[in-house]
Amino acid sequence: MALKKTGLLGGSFDPVHLAHIALAETARTALALDEVQLIPAADPWQRGPLAATAAHRLAMLHIATAGHAHLHVNPLEIQRGGPTYTIDTLRELPKNADYFWILGADQLENFCSWQYWQEIASLVTLAVAQRPGARLTAAQDLIEHLEKLDRHLIELPFEPTEISATLVRQRLARGESTDGLLDVAVAQYIKQNGLYQAPVA
Numbered sequence: 290m291a292l293k294k295t296g297l298l299g300g301s302f303d304p305v306h307l308a309h310i311a312l313a314e315t316a317r318t319a320l321a322l323d324e325v326q327l328i329p330a331a332d333p334w335q336r337g338p339l340a341a342t343a344a345h346r347l348a349m350l351h352i353a354t355a356g357h358a359h360l361h362v363n364p365l366e367i368q369r370g371g372p373t374y375t376i377d378t379l380r381e382l383p384k385n386a387d388y389f390w391i392l393g394a395d396q397l398e399n400f401c402s403w404q405y406w407q408e409i410a411s412l413v414t415l416a417v418a419q420r421p422g423a424r425l426t427a428a429q430d431l432i433e434h435l436e437k438l439d440r441h442l443i444e445l446p447f448e449p450t451e452i453s454a455t456l457v458r459q460r461l462a463r464g465e466s467t468d469g470l471l472d473v474a475v476a477q478y479i480k481q482n483g484l485y486q487a488p489v490a
């Protein structure tokens with residue numbers, strides 16, 4: 290039997306925005322994936338403290354993916370807790386699927402700083418989307434490593450968009466509209482729970 294094809298989109302999701310959902314859906318269609326799992330990080334070790342709690346980030350992901358039959362939220366990193374390393378997540382996932390790690394070009398630029406990135410590259414196929422301000426080129430070390438593994442980096446057909454969680458947090462802190470950036474129900478949840486009101490550092 291053919292292995293299930295599963296996309297993995299890890300992130301801080303602080304908060305989840307429309308580019309995350311578009312990216313997951315683009316990957317699903319372009320790569321003919323059976324599903325895409327959105328995996329919120331517990332404590333992304335390369336970042337400062339997140340603005341919203343894990344429980345709120347998880348709740349917003351459930352709201353944002355509710356109308357998307359093939360997008361699922363996987364809470365394993367939050368359940369594991371502690372600093373989040375993708376390699377731990379990949380080692381924990383069941384072996385019954387062919388995995389694609391979906392990421393923006395900003396994280397591709399950063400990829401060789403990830404813990405055990407060589408092993409990550411051997412466990413998943415990297416599927417990258419363009420992002421304004423980032424170059425969609427892999428570092429030489431990564432190119433050489435992928436060649437050795439006989440793996441290819443996939444470029445997703447993703448229309449570049451300036452949407453980012455930073456922009457969302459800035460707009461919310463200034464009391465500005467988030468129209469076109471957030472799912473309406475996520476925006477409502479944020480309002481109801483008084484999230485992201487502090488000025489962004």
Ligand SMILES: Nc1ncnc2c1ncn2[C@@H]1O[C@H](COP(=O)(O)OP(=O)(O)OP(=O)(O)O)[C@@H](O)[C@H]1O
Pocket residue numbers: 298299300301302303308309312391392393394395396418419420421450451452453454455456
């Ligand atoms: N507009 C976008 N275009 C392409 N990829 C994106 C975009 N927004 C997020 N991503 C990708 O989604 C993944 C999770 O992103 P993350 O949750 O950190 O959101 P973010 O918008 O980058 O957040 P922040 O602004 O706080 O850095 C990363 O791989 C990131 O590159």
Ligand SMILES: O=C(O)c1ccc[n+]([C@@H]2O[C@H](COP(=O)([O-])O)[C@@H](O)[C@H]2O)c1
Pocket residue numbers: 298299300301302328330333335336373374375376396402403404
């Ligand atoms: O494993 C690592 O060392 C590592 C370093 C940086 C980022 N990541 C993962 O990359 C994803 C996107 O991270 P971020 O900071 O852009 O939200 C998220 O799943 C992080 O856990 C993973």
